[in-house]
Amino acid sequence: PTNEAExxxxxxxxxxxxxxxxxxxxxTVLTDALSLLAENAELSAEEGRGVAFRRAAAVLKVLPEPVTDMTQLRGLPCLGEHSLRVIKDILENGASSEVESTKQSERFKALKVLTGVFGVGAKTADRWIREGIHDLQQLKDSRQTLNRAQRAGLEHYDDINQPVSKAEADAIGEIVEEAVASVLPGAQVTLIGGFRxxxxxxxxxxxxxxxxxxxxxxxxxxxxVSWLESQGFLLYQKTTRNSYLESDDGPARPCSNMDRFERCFSVFKLxxxxxxxxxxxxSHHASAEDGGLKPWRxxxxxxxxSPISQFAFALLGWTGSKLFERELRRWAGHEKTMSLSSHALYDNTQRTYLRATSEEEIFAHLGLDYIPPSERNA
Ligand code: 8DG
Ligand code: MN
Ligand code: MN
Known part of the structure; x- marks a missing residue:
């Protein structure tokens, strides 16, 4: 028994x-458990519950020591009744019964497998499950019409569900650099997302x-995209237009060039x-010389x-983590009456856009201490 004073x-x-x-x-034992419940909520169209579990996990991620006693959690933010119950269960019994039963539930397992197919979201997976499709074999055997993304997702399922290493990310980076240098000398490529x-x-x-x-x-x-395609680097790509006007995460603003292509979701052949x-x-993979396996993944x-005028906002908005981004926007809206998107920051009180050429300036506009990318792993 721990003395509370200690x-x-x-x-x-x-x-x-x-x-x-x-x-x-x-x-990690506690945050893995809460993340799994978050994932299950997200896959079940319960976004609110998902965010609550994500916020709770994120609080535990910054604690300097392992939690050993519930009293240590007193006064911490974002720990709701449900998350506390899960933590208590783990501290007392070594595991959470809810987490264990979720992990083993047929529905969760099927949702995981089906949404592991690139191009398949929770809604589609849920519909398939209701139609009796629970795994990839059943999906292949069914006469479901798959779109182009889903066909690529199914074809490259194992590769896409295998984690990408930093070395592989760097190799892709070199290819993207070469593509960009070939089609527009002077253009700059920045690694974003989790690797940043x-x-x-x-x-x-x-x-x-x-x-x-x-x-x-x-x-x-x-x-x-054309350059990459001509060199045989793309197994799949879908390029989408700038959706600034359509996006609901920022203020609408007249867009000077509606034909600006902004995003490309792709599958590379590495x-x-x-x-x-x-x-x-x-290499983790057996190479071609070792016998049989394909020499690429x-x-x-x-x-x-992004145009350079929006670069800092795009950089901040695409570096993540997803929860960190969500919290930045919530902070902007609720604490500063501002709207932050990956294009701009709008001050709703002054009715002006706040310019920035660096992430540091955006944090300053928001009245926040600067947090470098390596410390945004919420
Ligand atoms: P991971 O790939 O290693 O799993 O982690 P990650 O790099 O943090 O996740 P990600 O899913 O690749 O997302 C990277 C960032 O991009 C994250 O902050 C969220 C952001 N992002 C999307 N989709 C969109 C979107 O539609 N609009 C904007 N503005 N940002 C997005 O993933
Ligand atoms: Mn990523
Ligand atoms: Mn991504």
């Missing part, structure tokens, strides 16, 4: 964007592309050779093109 009590600010969250986590936050593996690789001269980036994405050239010494890659 228990360390932690103090944590309530918004994740006010905190420094590194990849070092002393409470210092993660050693990820589910995809994300890049932001811009040009120091405003306007030169117009029409850039289709050119990059040769093991390419990876070696990028400096990886050893499929990797999910997201490309975003």
């Amino acid at each position: 228990v360390e009590v932690f103090s944590v600010p309530s918004y994740a964007c006010q905190r420094r969250t590194t990849l070092e986590n002393r409470n 936050r210092g993660k050693l593996s990820g589910h995809d690789v994300d890049f932001l592309i811009t040009h120091p001269e405003e306007g030169r980036e117009v029409g850039l994405m289709p050119k990059i 040769d093991e050779d390419e990876k070696r050239r990028a400096g990886q010494t050893q 499929a990797v999910r890659v997201d490309l975003v093109v």
